[in-house]
Amino acid sequence: MTSFVRPADAGQDPLEEISRNYRPISTHLAITPPVSVVIPAMNEAENLPYVFKTLPDWIHEVVLVDGNSTDDTVAVARELWPDVKVVRQLGKGKGDALITGFAACTGDIIVMVDADGSADGSEIVSYVSALVSGADFAKGSRFANGGGTDDMTPIRKLGNHVLCSVVNTKFGARYTDLCYGYNAFWRHCLDKIELDCTGFEVETLMNIRVVKAGLKVQEIPSHEYLRIHGTSNLRAVRDGIRVLKVILSERSSRGRRGARRKNGRGLPLRAGQGEVS
Numbered sequence: 001m002t003s004f005v006r007p008a009d010a011g012q013d014p015l016e017e018i019s020r021n022y023r024p025i026s027t028h029l030a031i032t033p034p035v036s037v038v039i040p041a042m043n044e045a046e047n048l049p050y051v052f053k054t055l056p057d058w059i060h061e062v063v064l065v066d067g068n069s070t071d072d073t074v075a076v077a078r079e080l081w082p083d084v085k086v087v088r089q090l091g092k093g094k095g096d097a098l099i100t101g102f103a104a105c106t107g108d109i110i111v112m113v114d115a116d117g118s119a120d121g122s123e124i125v126s127y128v129s130a131l132v133s134g135a136d137f138a139k140g141s142r143f144a145n146g147g148g149t150d151d152m153t154p155i156r157k158l159g160n161h162v163l164c165s166v167v168n169t170k171f172g173a174r175y176t177d178l179c180y181g182y183n184a185f186w187r188h189c190l191d192k193i194e195l196d197c198t199g200f201e202v203e204t205l206m207n208i209r210v211v212k213a214g215l216k217v218q219e220i221p222s223h224e225y226l227r228i229h230g231t232s233n234l235r236a237v238r239d240g241i242r243v244l245k246v247i248l249s250e251r252s253s254r255g256r257r258g259a260r261r262k263n264g265r266g267l268p269l270r271a272g273q274g275e276v277s
């Protein structure tokens with residue numbers, strides 16, 4: 001039996017007020033922070049039904065960043081999730097799309113989900129649980145115990161392992177996965193990191209900068225499925241080189257970026273705001 005002390009002038013039952021403010025997300029967990037899910041998409045109309053089907057109904061908002069699709073991506077998203085917030089991307093690249101989406105979010109927690117059907121939205125509860133339990137950044141990992149992938153070639157696995165080892169050595173991280181786009185974080189983390197890249201290397205940049213900012217990171221085992229329809233724009237060699245350049249650049253700029261923040265000249269976001277509809 002639950003008991004509480006009622007203030008002398010209270011006109012509202014505190015338990016009723018609490019139950020209104022909290023969102024039940026499972027039989028044993030309820031949260032008050034609103035959760036925003038950002039989905040960058042370009043010509044993903046065929047995949048969106050699979051993506052939206054797995055999203056939990058307790059999330060606060062879905063922000064779809066449309067990269068100037070020529071198919072019915074926007075129309076399908078609105079049919080599947082009538083309250084979806086559609087943001088038209090003004091620039092190019094996944095990094096630019098994510099930054100644009102982050103700027104449009106109103107939730108306290110932000111979750112990044114790919115639009116190709118490779119991510120299972122039901123895993124979002126694990127990410128949110130880690131954040132409300134004390135983590136600043138919940139990082140998905142295909143190689144943590146319980147994770148897995150159906151969509152990595154041997155060369156990509158090798159490249160990811162090598163680059164991950166370099167980041168762990170150079171920045172004192174303990175990651176098991178580096179180049180994975182299924183992550184979640186408290187919105188306030190954007191005030192502590194600068195996101196200023198446009199391509200697939202954005203995940204690596206975030207992973208490095210949250211460590212450099214001293215944020216608490218918890219890895220979440222995640223399973224990556226095959227893209228359902230279409231082909232990915234990811235190119236292993238080209239994008240691997242871009243990731244390596246980011247790592248080397250971050251290593252050489254450790255002092256300069258810290259000095260910029262102390263002088264108040266660092267900006268958390270560097271992409272266009274996009275057009276919301």
